[in-house]
Amino acid sequence: MWFSYSIVMFLRNLSIIACLICLVNCKVDSTHKDIKKKQVVDTLPQEHKNAETFNHRKTYIEEFKLRREEHKxxxxxxxxxxxxxxxLYIEEIRNNIKKLLTEARGTLERVQWKSEDPFPYDSDLLKTNLSKLLENISFFSELSLSYFSHFEKVMKKDRKLNTVIVWAYNYAKDTGLLDSDTMEVVDKMAKKFSIIQSSDREKMTKSDIEEEARNEQKKRKEEKSRDKKPSKKQKDSSKKVKSEL
Incomplete structure (x- = not known):
């Protein structure tokens, strides 16, 4: 990991802001050095390249989970x-997240790297900017959910921040590099800021759900009652049988 400081220890001294900014700036890096240059990798059979991409991707995701613990x-x-x-601390972190996400977006769009492309294990430039993106959208999600009232106001006023967060959410989601727990947090953030729409069920209040349950129960009772009552045709048939007797 390129970032090896303890966030908790730093928060105990006067360099709290510097530490948190450092957390935002850091990126995940594999402990394995890239010993193969791109031109060498390109000569490998496709199945070898696919296997190597998978291994680096898997390692990255596992290391990213450790970074998420530091975010929390x-x-x-x-x-x-x-x-x-x-x-003061939150504003400083927010501004740096905005700056770094904007930088990552600029680089990824300049080199035309698509979110669904294979993991770029052989490119430090792409790994660095993917890490910037994934680290900061995850950290933003964690922080904004904890201090939602602050971020809600800012997101409404700061159009550039809003725009880059929407972009980062969609791009990060499409990479498939976020583990399920992180994706749950990021999705929750996106729903809170209406980046994606909550389902009708999620929008319902507790009283709405209880009322829906009562209505459903009432409906079932009515259906049972109808099933028990003989139909007009059955009544007429019964009368006819009795008269014949």
Missing amino acids: EAVNSIASIQKDKQR
Whole structure:
């Protein structure tokens, strides 16, 4: 991992902001060095390249999970800071996330790297910018859900931030590099900021759900009652049988 500092220890001294900015700036890197240059890799059979891509991708995802633990620790640590200083730290982190996501977007679009392309294990430039993207959209999601009232106001006012967050969410989701737990957090953030629409079921309040259950129960009772009552045709048939007797 290129970032080896303890976020919790840094939050205990005067360099809290610097540490959190460093967390935003860092990127995941495989512990295995890329010993093969691109021109060498390109000479390998396709099945070998596919296998190597899969291995690097798998390693990246596992290391990314460790980074996510640091994100959670950072957010939890902010809660212990004095209220009057929290906003300063959050604003500083937010501005750096915006800056780094914008940089990542610029690079990925310039080199025309698509989100669904194979994992770029042989390109430091692409790995660096993919990490910038994935790290920061995940960290933004974690932080904004914990301090939603602050971020809700900012997202409405800051069009550039809103735009880059929407882009980052869609791009990150399509890479398939986010583990299921992280994707759940990122999806939750996207729903809170209406980047994606919640299902009708998710929008329902507890009372709505209870009322729906009561209506469903009432409907079932009515259906049972109708099944028990003889139809007009059955009644006429019964009368006819009795008269014949």
